[in-house]
Amino acid sequence: MTRHYTLMTSLALAFTLGTTSRSAEAAHPTCSQSFAVTNVRVFDGDKVLVKATVLVVDDEIAAVGPNVKIPQGTPTIDGAGATLMPGMLDSHAHAWQRGDLERAAQFGVTTEFDMWSDLGFIQAMTAEQESTGAPDRADVFSAIHPATVTEGYPYNWTPDVIESPTVDSPQGAKKFVKDRIKEGANHLKIMLEDGTLTGPPIPVLSDATIAALTKEARKRGMLSMAHITKQAPAFSAVGNGVDGLVHVFVDELATAQFVKLAVAKGIFVVGTLGAEESFITTDGGAAIIADPDLGPYLTELEKEYLLFPAPPSVLTLENLQIAQDNVLALHDAGVPILAGTDLATHGVSIHRDLELLVDAGLTPTQALVAATSAPADAFGFGDRGRIAPGLRADLVLVDGDPTTDILATRAIRKIWKLGVEVERALP
Ligand SMILES: [Zn+2]
Incomplete structure (x- = not known):
């Protein structure tokens, strides 16, 4: 987890700097972001507190519970009838411009795990996050360039993408992973798409290369995760050492053997049901x-x-049902399920994904876990995804109770990132 530690160190540094300016802000209380939400139902990322107070001091959650002492002069928000939940984490996004991340934040997604993007853009976003915290947009942590073979997916349909590094043999794995780390990638994305779900076959990474890539990534403290759409490559990815799958397969029901392997290997799975x-x-x-x-x-x-409309394909609603059944089977076996959109409609689409997780058979609380604490745990980000003292004040206040009615995540009253309220303008 070398890379994460590096990142966390920079964040810790940012917080330290924040603390320095905090004393300066004390002279200007109007600049202070401290506030408390009282009388509110709290979904803390794991469980529900029926009636609590959450105190935010600057960019952090300072206290949570039924008997929190609010410092004199702290502005309070009456949360009666509402639920406070962690800012959501989208575990399969593709951000290409700052506006994508702004839209994510405006619908309650305060962190995006990106699965393929532009190098210069991600480096600029990372620098901004580390210096200012970028309170008006979601944080982004990206794989940047995915691992794939020459003429493989996704570059087969994006010939205009100039920067498209490939890896064609196990011998190339070491350099490929090293290059991604040098670029600032947070995780390794491995493309295992042979094209046959929707058309003629295209070249795909060999098992030996997958194994070499995951081994190299693990050695360097980087998580590896695979794009798959069918069960056969999912077997190959998990058997060859990925930490997670960033889609659930849609071609057939998960076999008992696959579920057993997924549990034994301790992988996570991103549903991306809305994209499917x-x-x-x-x-x-x-x-x-x-x-x-x-x-x-x-x-x-x-x-x-x-x-x-999607391009014509062999997929039918039966395939969506298969995907949902697979999500439920994996979840019931104990595999962490994460919410992920994989769509151009950043932020808003997480709400549909949550609804489809509930439709698949998860409880509303389990679906909320998939967008909060589960991705934080899966990606190793201990500073977010929960409401607890010392964590980032990334918060969403919604009317109603999303732990019993998942559609309530949409009734957003307020959103904060690092304690700063995110503005939601009507177009
Ligand atoms: Zn994707």
Whole structure:
């Protein structure tokens, strides 16, 4: 976990610097971000506190519980009838511009784990996060360039992407992983898409190369995770050492043998059910637009994306049901399930993903875990994903109770990142 420690050290440094300016701010209480939410139901990332107070001092959660002492002069928000939950983590995103991360934050996603992006963009975002905390947008941690073979996915359909490093043999694994770490990648993404789910076959990484990549990543303290859409490559990925799968496969029901292997290897799985739905039908997108809590906040372009028909494929609603059944089978066996959008509609689509997780058979609380503490644990980020003293004040206040009705995550009253309120403008 060398890379994470490096990152955490920089964050710790940022907090230290924040503390220095905190004393300066004491002379200007109007600049202070300290506040308390009282009388509120709290979903702390693991469990529910029926009625509590959460005290935020500057960028951190300072106290949580039924008997929190609020310092005199601290502004309070009455949270009666509402639920305070951690800012959400999207475990499968692709951010290409700052606006994507701003939109994520405006719908309650304060961290994105990115699975393929542009090097210069990610480096600029990382530098900004480490210096200012970027309170008006989601944090992003990216794989940057995914591991794939020459003429393999995803570059087979993006010939215009100039920077497309590939790895064609186990001997190339060491350099490939080293280069990603040098670029500032947070995790290694391994593409295992042979194209046959939707069309003619394309070249794909060999088992030996997958094994060499995961071994090299682990040696350097980096998590590795695979894109798969079918069960056969999922077997190959997990058998060859990935820490997680960033989709659930849609081609067939998980066999008992696969579930057993997933449990034995201790992997996590990102459902991306909303993305899978969007490959089959635009009904999910239409439902988001029709939602009275989400629709009004959408831009025309986002509505267009949500209603954009998927390219013709062999996938049907039966495949979505298979994906949902697989999520439930893995979850019931104890495999951590993470929420992830994998869509251009940043932030808003996490709410549909949560709904589909509940539709798959998770309880609303288990779905919330998939977007909060489970991804924090899976990616090794102990500073977020929960509401506890000392953690980042990344918070979402919603009307109602999402731990019993998952649609309540959409009724957003306020969002904070690092204790700073995120503005939500109607377009
Ligand atoms: Zn993706």
